[in-house]
Amino acid sequence: MIKTRISAIVILLLGIFVGYFVYTSEPTLENIKPIPAPAAFKNFPFKLGLDLSGGTHLIYKADLSAVKSSDVADSMASLRDIIERRVNLFGVSEPIVQTEEASLSASREQRLIVDLPGVTDIDRAVAMIGQTPLLEFKTEGENDYVATSLTGRYLERAILEFDQNTREPIVSLQFNSEGTDLFSKITKENVGKTVAIYLDGSPISTPVVREEISGGRAQISGSFTPVEAKTLVGRLNSGALPVPITLISTQTIGPSLGATTIDAGIKAALIGLLFVAIFLILWYRLPGLIAIIALSLYVSIMLALFKLIPVTLTAASIAGFIISIGLAVDANVLIFERLKEEMKLGKSINESMRNGFSRAWFSIRDSNTSSIITAIILFWFGTSLIKGFALVLGLGVLTSMLSAIIISRIFLYALNVKSESKFAKFLFSSGISK
Amino acid sequence: MFIIKHKKIFLAISAVLVLVSIILLSTLGLRLSIDFKGGALAEVSYPNGRPESAQISEALKLNNIGEVIVQVTGDKGYIIKTKDLTEAERIALFKALSLGGSYQVEEKSFNSIGPSIGTELRRKAIVSLSAVILAIILFIAYAFRKVSKPVSSWKYGIIAIVTLLHDVAIPIGLFTILSYYSHVEVDTLFVVAVLTILGLSVSDTIVVFDRVRENIKNRLSDDFKETVGRSLEQVYTRSINTSLTVILVLLSLFFFGPQSTKYFALMLSAGMFFGTYSSIFLASPLLVLVQEWQDRKSGKFIK
Numbered sequence: 001m002i003k004t005r006i007s008a009i010v011i012l013l014l015g016i017f018v019g020y021f022v023y024t025s026e027p028t029l030e031n032i033k034p035i036p037a038p039a040a041f042k043n044f045p046f047k048l049g050l051d052l053s054g055g056t057h058l059i060y061k062a063d064l065s066a067v068k069s070s071d072v073a074d075s076m077a078s079l080r081d082i083i084e085r086r087v088n089l090f091g092v093s094e095p096i097v098q099t100e101e102a103s104l105s106a107s108r109e110q111r112l113i114v115d116l117p118g119v120t121d122i123d124r125a126v127a128m129i130g131q132t133p134l135l136e137f138k139t140e141g142e143n144d145y146v147a148t149s150l151t152g153r154y155l156e157r158a159i160l161e162f163d164q165n166t167r168e169p170i171v172s173l174q175f176n177s178e179g180t181d182l183f184s185k186i187t188k189e190n191v192g193k194t195v196a197i198y199l200d201g202s203p204i205s206t207p208v209v210r211e212e213i214s215g216g217r218a219q220i221s222g223s224f225t226p227v228e229a230k231t232l233v234g235r236l237n238s239g240a241l242p243v244p245i246t247l248i249s250t251q252t253i254g255p256s257l258g259a260t261t262i263d264a265g266i267k268a269a270l271i272g273l274l275f276v277a278i279f280l281i282l283w284y285r286l287p288g289l290i291a292i293i294a295l296s297l298y299v300s301i302m303l304a305l306f307k308l309i310p311v312t313l314t315a316a317s318i319a320g321f322i323i324s325i326g327l328a329v330d331a332n333v334l335i336f337e338r339l340k341e342e343m344k345l346g347k348s349i350n351e352s353m354r355n356g357f358s359r360a361w362f363s364i365r366d367s368n369t370s371s372i373i374t375a376i377i378l379f380w381f382g383t384s385l386i387k388g389f390a391l392v393l394g395l396g397v398l399t400s401m402l403s404a405i406i407i408s409r410i411f412l413y414a415l416n417v418k419s420e421s422k423f424a425k426f427l428f429s430s431g432i433s434k
Numbered sequence: 435m436f437i438i439k440h441k442k443i444f445l446a447i448s449a450v451l452v453l454v455s456i457i458l459l460s461t462l463g464l465r466l467s468i469d470f471k472g473g474a475l476a477e478v479s480y481p482n483g484r485p486e487s488a489q490i491s492e493a494l495k496l497n498n499i500g501e502v503i504v505q506v507t508g509d510k511g512y513i514i515k516t517k518d519l520t521e522a523e524r525i526a527l528f529k530a531l532s533l534g535g536s537y538q539v540e541e542k543s544f545n546s547i548g549p550s551i552g553t554e555l556r557r558k559a560i561v562s563l564s565a566v567i568l569a570i571i572l573f574i575a576y577a578f579r580k581v582s583k584p585v586s587s588w589k590y591g592i593i594a595i596v597t598l599l600h601d602v603a604i605p606i607g608l609f610t611i612l613s614y615y616s617h618v619e620v621d622t623l624f625v626v627a628v629l630t631i632l633g634l635s636v637s638d639t640i641v642v643f644d645r646v647r648e649n650i651k652n653r654l655s656d657d658f659k660e661t662v663g664r665s666l667e668q669v670y671t672r673s674i675n676t677s678l679t680v681i682l683v684l685l686s687l688f689f690f691g692p693q694s695t696k697y698f699a700l701m702l703s704a705g706m707f708f709g710t711y712s713s714i715f716l717a718s719p720l721l722v723l724v725q726e727w728q729d730r731k732s733g734k735f736i737k
Contacts, residue, residue: 051694059551102554109550120541126521247521248548257477257542261692268691272683279679316623319695322687323630323702326680333679334641337672363644366577367637373569374633377562378626383555386626393630 008414011407015297022303044307048117049314049388052262054255055117056125060245062099062110067243076110078234079243082133083112086200090125092116112245120254126247135239136198139186145196145203148186152239154179160233163221169229171205171220173236180216188212197236204235265318272322273299276329284336286427290411291332298328298403305395317388324396330367331404335360340429349428357409364401371397438663441719448716452600455607462610467619470556474519474546478531478539479511485537487512493530499523505617511542513617518546559625566629570636571595577640578647584658585725593724594639597717601635602628605704612697623698631705634680638673639713645669646721658725662718670714677710 024037025044050057067075076099084097096115101108119125135152138145156174163170175183186195190209197205207220220232276295280288302321306313338360342352375394378386437444468475487504490512494502503515519527524544532539574594578587606628612618645665655661684706687699 059548061548061550102550104550104553104557109554123521123525130521249518249551250521250524250544250546252541252544254540254542256540261694264690264692268683268687268689271690272686275682275686276679279675279682283675315692315694316626316698319687319691319698322683322691323680326683327634327676329679330676333672333675337669337675341668363641366644367641369577370570370573370636370640371633373573374566374629377565377569378629380562380565383558383622385622389626 004410005414008410011297011410012293015300018297018304019300022300022307025307044310046307047310047312048258048262049312049317050115050117050251050258051253051314052258053117054120054253054258055115056119056122056253057249057251058114058116058122058126058129058247059249060112060114060129061248062112063244063246064110072110074234075237075243076112078238079112079245081231081234082200082238083114083129085202086128086131087114087116087125089200089202090116090119090128092119092125111248118255120252122250122252126250130245130247131200132244133239134198134200135236137183137186138196138198139190140193140196145194145198148182150179150182150186152236154182155236155240157240158233158236160226160229161219168221169224169226171224171229171232171236173218173220175216175218177216180214183216183218184212184214187214187218199235199239205232261315265315265322269318269322269325273325276325280329280332284332285429286415287332287336287339287408287412290408290415291329291336293411294332294403294407295325295328297407298400299325301399301403302392302396305399306392311391311395312384312388314385314388316385317392320389320392321396324393324400327371327397328400328403331360331364331401332408334363334367335404335408343425343428349424352428353412357405361405364404368397368401437666437715438659438719438722441722444715444719445723448600448712451607452603455603455610458607458610462614464606464610465613465617465619467621468515468518468545468547468552469621470552470559472518472547472549472552474516474524474527474544476514476516476527476531476544477507477511477542478514478528479508479542480537481510481540482538484510484512485533489533490514490531493533494527497523497526497530499527518548555622559622562629563625566632567595567598570598570632574636574640578643580647583650584728585721589724590643590721593717593720594636594643596720597639597712598632598635600712600716601705601709602631604708605631605701608704609697609701612700618697623695624701627698627701627705630702631709634706635709635712638677638709639717641673642666642669642713642718643721646718659722662722666714666718673710673713677706680706 020035020037021041021044024035025041027042027045062076062079064072064075080097080099084095087095087097094117096113098113100111100113102111103109114129116122116125133152135155136147137150138147140146154175156176156179158174159172161170161172162168187209191211192209194206194208196203197207205220207222224232273295277292280291280295282288284291302324305311311317335356339352339356342355343349345352347355372394375390375397378390379394487506490504491502494504494514494516499519500517505513505515507513514527514531516527524546528539528541531537571591574591575588578590580587609618609620609624613620642665645668646662649655649661649665649668650658654664681703684699684703688696688703691699
C-alpha cells in the first residue's frame with residue numbers, strides 16, 4: 001500500500017515537473033509571469049508550422065529532361081543544396097528546403113519544396129530562388145576577384161575521383177572545346193595565383209593554378225573530405241547543367257492569420273477540456289476527479305512530447321490534439337463502467353476496482369487498435385498537413401492508453417478505500433444512480 | 435432489449451438516412467477545393483473599409499486571368515478564387531485588388547496550387563482510403579477469429595463494414611447539403627475527417643461486439659437475441675459517454691477553434707454521433723437479424 005501511495009506521489013511530482021518544463025520552455029509565456037528555469041529549456045519551444053507562424057510555402061517542379069535517370073537523385077540533391085544556400089543568404093530563420101518525388105497517375109515528378117517561415121513578402125524570395133544557378137570562374141584582381149568570360153556554360157561536367165596513390169578525393173572538371181581554350185588562357189596567365197570558382201556570387205572553391213592546363217581537364221585536389229568533395233561536385237554540376245525549376249504552388253499565410261489560428265486553437269482546447277472535466281466530475285464523481293488528474297497529466301505529457309520530438313504544429317495537428325483529449329477519456333470511461341458493474345455484483349470497492357481495470361484492458365486495446373491503424377496509414381500516405389494530424393492522433397491514442405492504465409490505476413489504488421459506507425459507495429458510483 | 439425488439443424500425447431509419455445521403459450526393463454533388471482541382475485562393479482584408487465586390491470583379495477582369503469568384507469574408511475581407519496563378523499573375527492580382535491604390539489591402543493568405551499537385555493528392559486520397567478500409571477488414575477478421583457460434587466471425591466483419599459505410603455516408607450527406615448552401619468545399623481535411631471517422635466508428639462497434647463475444651463465452655444466455663440485448667445494456671453508457679466527451683471537444687473546436695478546422699470539426703462530430711448511434715442501433719440489430727435469417731434457413735423455430 002505504501003508503495004502504491006509513493007508511486008502516486010512520484011507520478012504527481014513528475015507530472016508537475018513536465019508541466020513546469022512545458023510552461024517555462026515557451027518563450028512567449030516568459031513575459032506573462034517569469035518563473036526561473038534552466039537555460040537549456042529555452043532550446044525546446046513549440047515548433048510552429050507555416051499556417052501558425054505565418055510564412056511562405058513554395059513548391060517547384062524540377063525539369064530533369066536533360067539529366068540521365070541514374071543522375072536524378074544527385075542532381076536533386078545538389079539543386080536542394082543550391083536553393084538552401086540562396087535561402088540562407090536571404091536571412092530566413094529556420095528555412096526548410098526538401099526534395100520530393102511525387103507519383104502522379106501515370107508519371108513521376110521531381111519536386112523541390114521550400115518553406116520560409118516569417119516571409120510573407122514573397123516577391124523577392126521567389127525571384128531569388130527561381131534564378132538559374134550561375135557558376136563563374138574569377139581571377140585575382142587588385143582588391144577583389146575579377147570575373148572572366150568562363151562560366152558554367154562551358155563546363156561539361158564535374159566528377160568525384162580518388163587519387164590512385166594517396167586515395168584522397170579529387171574533383172575533376174571537364175570543359176567543352178570553347179571552355180578548354182578559355183580555361184587554358186586563364187591558367188596560362190595566372191600560374192601561381194588563385195582562380196576562384198563562384199556560384200551565385202559566392203566562392204565555393206579557390207584553388208591555386210600550378211601550371212597552364214590546356215587539355216580541357218582540370219583536377220582540384222587538396223585536403224577534401226569525401227563529403228566536401230561530393231558537395232563541390234554537386235555545386236559545380238548544378239552550374240554546368242542547371243536543372244530548371246518552375247513554381248507550381250505558392251502558399252502564403254500572413255502573420256495575423258497565424259496568430260488568430262493559435263489563439264483560437266488554445267481557446268478551443270481549454271474550453272473543450274473544461275467541458276470534459278465538468279462532465280467527468282458530474283457523472284463519475286471521485287473516479288472522475290482522478291480521471292481529470294490523469295487527463296491533465298496526459299495534456300502536459302503530450303505538450304512536452306510536441307516540444308521534445310519535435311512535432312510541427314499546424315491547425316490540423318492542434319485539431320488532432322483536441323480530439324485526442326476527448327478520446328483519452330474513453331479508456332477511463334471503459335474502466336469506470338466496468339467498476340460500476342462489478343460493484344453491482346456486490347463486490348467491495350477495492351475488488352471492483354481491480355477487476356474493472358483488468359477486464360477493461362481488452363476492450364481498451366481493441367478499440368484503440370483501429371484508431372492507431374488509421375493514424376499509421378494517414379501518416380504513411382499523407383501530405384505534410386495530414387502527417388501532422390496523424391502523428392498527433394496516433395501519439396495521443398498511445399499516450400492516453402498509458403495514462404489510463406498506469407496513472408489512473410495507481411491513483412485509484414492509492415486511495416485504498418476500505419470503507420463500504422453509503423458515502424464511499426456514492427463517490428464510486430456514477431450517473432444518476434444513488 | 436427495447437432496441438432488439440424494435441430492430442426493424444431502427445434499421446429502417448438508418449436505411450432511409452443512408453439512402454437520402456446517397457441521393458443528395460449524386461444529385462447535388464460536392465464542391466472540390468483547389469487542393470484537388472488546382473487553382474488559386476487569396477484572402478485579403480481592407481482595414482479601412484472594403485470596396486463593393488462588383489468593383490473588384492471589374493478590376494480583375496482587366497487582368498485576363500479567366501474566371502474569378504469573389505466572396506465576402508468577415509467584416510472587411512474578401513476571398514478571391516481564380517485558376518492557378520504564376521508569380522507575375524499573383525503580383526498583378528494584388529495590384530488590381532487595391533483598385534489602383536485607392537484602397538489599402540492587407541494580404542492575409544494566398545494559395546495557388548498547380549494541377550499536378552491536385553492529381554497527386556487525389557491519388558493519395560484514394561490509396562489511403564482503400565488502405566484504411568482494407569486494414570480495418572483484416573483487423574476485424576483477426577479480432578473475431580475465435581467467434582463462430584451462432585454467427586460466424588466473417589459476418590461480424592461484414593456487419594462492421596456496413597456500419598462503417600453508414601457512418602461515413604450520413605456525414606457526407608450532411609456535408610453535401612452544407613456544400614450546396616454555402617461555400618464549404620471538399621479539401622484535404624475532408625478526406626482526413628472521413629478516414630478518422632472510419633477509425634473511430636469501427637472502434638465503437640468493436641467494443642459492442644467484444645461484449646457480445648464475451649457474453650457468448652460466459653454463456654450469459656442460450657438465446658442469442660437476449661445475449662445481444664443484454665450486451666447492449668451493458669455497454670451503451672460507455673459508448674454514449676465516450677462519444678459525448680469527443681463531441682464536446684469537437685463542438686468546442688467548431689465554435690471557438692480556428693477557421694481552417696471548423697468544418698473538419700463539424701464533420702467529425704457528425705461522424706462520431708452516427709458512429710455511436712450505429713454501433714447501438716444498427717450493428718447489434720443487424721447481428722440479430724443475420725442470426726434469425728440463418729435459423730429460418732435451417733428451419734429452426736423463432737420465438
